[in-house]
Amino acid sequence: LLGELALSFSRVPLFPVFDLSYFIVSILYLKYEPGAVELSRRHPMASWLCAMLHCFGSYILADLLLGEPLIDYFSNNSSILLASAVWYLIFFCPLDLFYKCVCFLPVKLIFVAMKEVVRVRKIAVGIHHAHHHYHHGWFVMIATGWVKGSGVALMSNFEQLLRGVWKPETNEILHMSFPTKASLYGAILFTLQQTRWLPVSKATLIFIFTMFMVSCKVFLTATHSHSSPFDALEGYICPVLFGAACGGDHHHDNHGGPHGSGGPGPQHSAMPAKSKEELSEGSRKKKTKKAD
Numbered sequence: 234l235l236g237e238l239a240l241s242f243s244r245v246p247l248f249p250v251f252d253l254s255y256f257i258v259s260i261l262y263l264k265y266e267p268g269a270v271e272l273s274r275r276h277p278m279a280s281w282l283c284a285m286l287h288c289f290g291s292y293i294l295a296d297l298l299l300g301e302p303l304i305d306y307f308s309n310n311s312s313i314l315l316a317s318a319v320w321y322l323i324f325f326c327p328l329d330l331f332y333k334c335v336c337f338l339p340v341k342l343i344f345v346a347m348k349e350v351v352r353v354r355k356i357a358v359g360i361h362h363a364h365h366h367y368h369h370g371w372f373v374m375i376a377t378g379w380v381k382g383s384g385v386a387l388m389s390n391f392e393q394l395l396r397g398v399w400k401p402e403t404n405e406i407l408h409m410s411f412p413t414k415a416s417l418y419g420a421i422l423f424t425l426q427q428t429r430w431l432p433v434s435k436a437t438l439i440f441i442f443t444m445f446m447v448s449c450k451v452f453l454t455a456t457h458s459h460s461s462p463f464d465a466l467e468g469y470i471c472p473v474l475f476g477a478a479c480g481g482d483h484h485h486d487n488h489g490g491p492h493g494s495g496g497p498g499p500q501h502s503a504m505p506a507k508s509k510e511e512l513s514e515g516s517r518k519k520k521t522k523k524a525d
Contacts, residue, residue: 239440247351249315254347256319257335259287259385264323264332272396273324279395284320285313286392291384295359295377299366338455345454349446356382356416357439360423374424375417382416411453411461415446418463 245251263269263284273280285307286293292306307313322331335341359381363374380387386405393400405413419442425431426438449462471477 235440236434236437239434239436242440242443243354243436247354248311251347251351252312253315253319254344255351256288256316257323258341258344258348260284260316260320260323261332261335261341263287266396268396268398270324280324281317281320283392283395285316286388286395287385288312288316290388290392291355291359291381294380294384294388295362298373298377298380299363342451342455346447346451349450350443352382352412352416353419353439353443353446356419357423357435360420360427364427371424371428374427375420378420378423379417382419383413386410386413410459411449411463414461414463415449419446 269280269283272283289306289312293303296303296305323335324332326332335344356378360374360378363370363377367373383405385392389403389405390399390401393403409417422431422438422442423435426433426435431438452458453460
């Protein structure tokens with residue numbers, strides 16, 4: 234029964250309904266970025282390009298990895314026109330009616346769930362595509378599936394440059410979000426399945442992983458949480474493998490100063506330096522006075 238359900242699910246076409254949901258959520262995230270609305274008014278072409286990157290960045294990055302034409306996906310006129318229509322409605326619809334409708338939480342949760350269906354399908358298709366070119370290239374398949382699932386996040390710094398923003402500290406590799414981590418783990422699972430090391434059909438894996446992604450992402454969106462379901466597991470594994478919790482150094486750098494014992498350190502180190510300067514200044518004054 235599960236196999237038949239999974240097979241039927243894997244055959245559901247993505248265009249136009251699921252792709253429409255994917256475009257809506259992707260461009261919503263663009264509008265949430267600081268200054269995105271002002272950019273759309275002053276430089277609509279740059280705003281449109283950013284929207285296209287949010288919608289098709291994963292395809293562009295995957296084509297770059299596999300040495301295929303980067304502009305190849307833009308020959309899909311139907312998808313480009315649909316994404317462009319969504320961009321225009323979200324940014325320029327009178328009274329922001331379209332934006333308010335799709336931001337209504339119950340409606341948004343439906344779109345978020347449908348976007349995860351597209352994400353998982355893209356990971357599976359990306360790995361199948363990479364396997365066609367590199368039959369034994371495990372790392373190529375994992376990398377291709379990863380960027381297919383989270384390409385726009387991995388290209389976030391380039392997308393920020395189009396908006397006139399440069400924030401290298403927001404690199405997605407340094408601060409992986411849940412979709413980026415999940416796409417990486419999913420790419421590993423689908424690569425194992427593609428190379429016959431995971432004894433499960435592709436349709437079943439797509440169904441199970443999609444249910445996992447939909448459940449997690451809908452819950453995180455509904456609760457406005459930025460945490461990750463992988464945090465607890467990484468908290469146990471990272472100290473064993475790497476000797477410290479993942480992201481521990483970054484947390485310490487940002488928040489350790491005011492609360493930790495290391496906070497007063499710089500103050501104590503600065504005080505003696507200041508005292509030495511005052512002493513040297515005093516000694517110079519005394520020498521000058523004697524000389525006079």
